[in-house]
Amino acid sequence: MSAVAAPASTVSFAPLLAKRFPGTVVAETRPPADVPTIAVTRAALREVALFLRDDPSTKYDLFVDLAAIDTSRLPAPQAPADGHRFQAHVLLYSTSRNAHLRVRVSVPEADAVLPTLTGVWPAANWFEREAWDLMGIRFEGHPNLQRLLTHNGFVGHPLRKDYEAAQRWLCTEEDLLQTQLAAKTDTPEDVFETMTLNFGPSHNSTHGTLRVVFRLDGERIVAAESECGYLHRCFEKMSENHTWVQVVPYTDRLNYCSPMINGFGYARAVEQLCGVTAPPRAQAVRVVLAEFSRIMDHMVCIGTNLVDLGALTNFWYGFQTREEIYGLLEACCGARLTSSYARIGGLANDVPTDFVARSRALFPQITRNIGEIDRLVTKNRIARDRMYGTGVFKRDDAVAWGFTGPCGRASGIAYDVRKDAPYDGYDQLDFDVPVSSDGDNYARYLVRMEEMRQSLRIIDQVLKSFPAGPISTDDYRVALPPKEMVYNEMEGLIYHFKVVFEGAQVPAGEIYSFVEGANGELGYTLVSDGSGLPYRIKVRPPCFPLFSAFEKIAVGGMVSDAVATLGMLNIIAGELDR
Amino acid sequence: MPARVVNVTAAPMTFMERLYLPAILKGMALTFSHFFRNLVDIRRLPTIQFPEMRRVYSERYRGRHILKTREDGSLKCVACYMCETACPADCIHIEAGEHPVLAYEKYPVKFEIDFLRCVMCGFCVDACPKDAIWMTKDYEMSYFDRESAIYGIEKLRETREDTAAGGPGYGYRPYYGESPMRKAGEFEPSGLALLPVLKKRAEAINRMPPPKAAPPAAKTA
Secondary structure (H helix, E strand, C coil): CCCCCCHHHHCCCHHHHHHHCCCCEEEEECCCCCCCEEEECCCCHHHHHHHHHHCCCCCCCEEEEEEEEECCCCCCCCCCCCCCCEEEEEEEEECCCCEEEEEEEEECCCCCEEECCCCCCCCHHHHHHHHHHHHCCEEECCCCCCCCCCCCCCCCCCCCCCCCCCCCCCCCCCCHHHHHHHHHHCCCCCCCCCEEEEECCCCCCCCCCCEEEEEEECCEEEEEEEECCCCCCCHHHHHCCCCCHHHHHHHHCCCCCCHHHHHHHHHHHHHHHHCCCCCHHHHHHHHHHHHHHHHHHHHHHHHHHHHHCCCCHHHHHHHHHHHHHHHHHHHHHCCCCCCCCEECCEECCCCCCCHHHHHHHHHHHHHHHHHHHHHHHHCCHHHHHHHCCCCCCCHHHHHHCCCCHHHHHHCCCCCCHHHHCCCCCHHHCCCCEEECCCCCHHHHHHHHHHHHHHHHHHHHHHHHCCCCCCCECCCCCCCCCCHHHHHHCHHHHHHHHHHHHHCCCCCCEEEEEEEEECCEEEEEEEEECCCCCEEEEEEECCHHHHHHCHHHHHCCCEHHHHHHHHHHHCCCHHHHHC | CCCCEEECCCCCCCHHHHCHHHHHHHHHHHHHHHHHHHHHCHHHCCCCCCCCCCCCCCCCCCCCEEECECCCCCECCCCCCHHHHHCCCCCEEEEEEECCCHHHCEEEEEEEEECCCCCCCCHHHHHCCCCCEEEECCCCCCCCCCHHHEECHHHHECCHHHHCCCCCCECCCCCCCCCHHHCCCCCCCCCCCCCCCHHHHHHHHHCCCCCCCCCHHHHHC
């Protein structure tokens, strides 16, 4: 169950850091189920970050997440000893050592400023903007510290605990993005040479509400600025006044192309915090449905992207697969997209009795659809010309910008959570991780195609030895007891009442738990104060760093290449904006 | 590092692959094979001609809620507020009253579900300790104004049409003991029914309610 299983992660850096930068390391903790943590002083953050990135013994080269936490309402034992109001958790990953690390910094309220890490990891850029926007921590030296998820006319920082969720602001139209880009590019000599093109937020090929403003020299993009937040729906703020279980329907709306994975990832994170484990059958179902969701997600990604490139046929083949998989998901959870199937400690219901047969019945269809897309596209000169060598992002760039998942693997980062920090029994399964070194759209396409085949392999193995047994844990502090117990036994009814009214009893603590989402590492930072409601939930959406790098990838290419790139990065506005 | 990594880096194109024409022909061959297969055997057509044809959803489909009744016709609900508490969307509103029948103690004077807020998660069904709220397979709910989306007791109470032939039928509901949902084979292959044959579809059509206010022109087509 341990999140970080690799022996490398057990090495302690505190003495090393203390020797190198005396007085910087405040504390070091390495709880068994969580990511190891070092707490450093604010003044030394940048130096420590550089050291952690570059030193061969640490080599934390990938910036995973930045979670800002307002500790002002935390009860006494959990509240930080130094009395500072904010905490920033910088989560890092080392691609060479396969280890996660959390760097914790305390930030006082009166002077809520941190040194920026954009110079160390470019991926930090948007994460810092988000932290500024939602928590009000300023980042000194940040190149563009604007609001990211909320509107520019927004007042206050919504994730602070003293911010009333029901407040409303009058936000008027203002085209800040365009002016920003103009200020960057409007030099006297090129003002007549280049033109500005607005792309999105409602454009057929953004596949969601994203916005990019291009500065064009003919067809070539000379500068780009992207913006998100159009689909921001306060997921993290709203979670704070719902019980732990009530967050599950919210997670379905994160990556709506593969909603099941989000729910399972969330449930697993809470389970780790509670110290409960889902029974083997629930884990097996999670693996099967997560892999089917992954296939679905890749099918949608490839299908819709090819539509943008002018190949409509694949869309039908891809969506046929998706349609049949939706049928299976609906038979398990009762809804096609808004599944809310995951529960803390297991699943909502047992799967249908013919689950195995029905899952197997999907195989020929999916294999055929994959084969058809393969035959139509992979060797097709036109498709290949559109994708090969466009949107190139090589490994060094991809690591610096925090790429994970299929896009990271297409750039040569052989990191897959299912292999490198196995969960739900993935370590028992035999599958390959497709990796390419090209880093272009064609590589992203090939990686996704291969991942679908590997997913089928995984499902096949799980179905071969599909475990029997309960579907949910019998720890009734967190899970609802079965209905026969509720109806017939007093004890069951009491548990039932307590779980419904008080919510799952999640002990105080914090955790960073991550699974392999369809787009990459999907992480949840959870902080519990033991009250029955989540204290703070921070999602690490895999396509957030992907989209933040988009303006860099797009520059130098054509507008039509940018469309192909945007599709192949598979930006899902639901999880991007939360 | 992963135990097994498969390299999918693209190989350079061969001469044949460089030619446009064979690729076009190959693509057309695949498209036409689909076309002719569908033409020969229309049953394998993946397209569903909605609304004349519909998917058959499973026994746990989460659609419109119903309030179950006792044998004497009174609501099973005892207004315990558990569904209201469990609801993540705050869409259930209950007001409790004292029931004239002593054994029932409490009953809902008011029980409202705002279907514009409801996210159809089924948490209310899970939370109910009295087996009083179920869901149906009815997913076609549309309203002309917001007020009519708020269903009171009279609209939520289970009616005969809900389970009649052609009605939506029961959807998500608690299951325990030897309830039909646990019996094998009870889960009618829903959307799955891989390329469902026409016969099955005809059954599905038969099960649909007749249009309420039949538009005269549409039916003859």
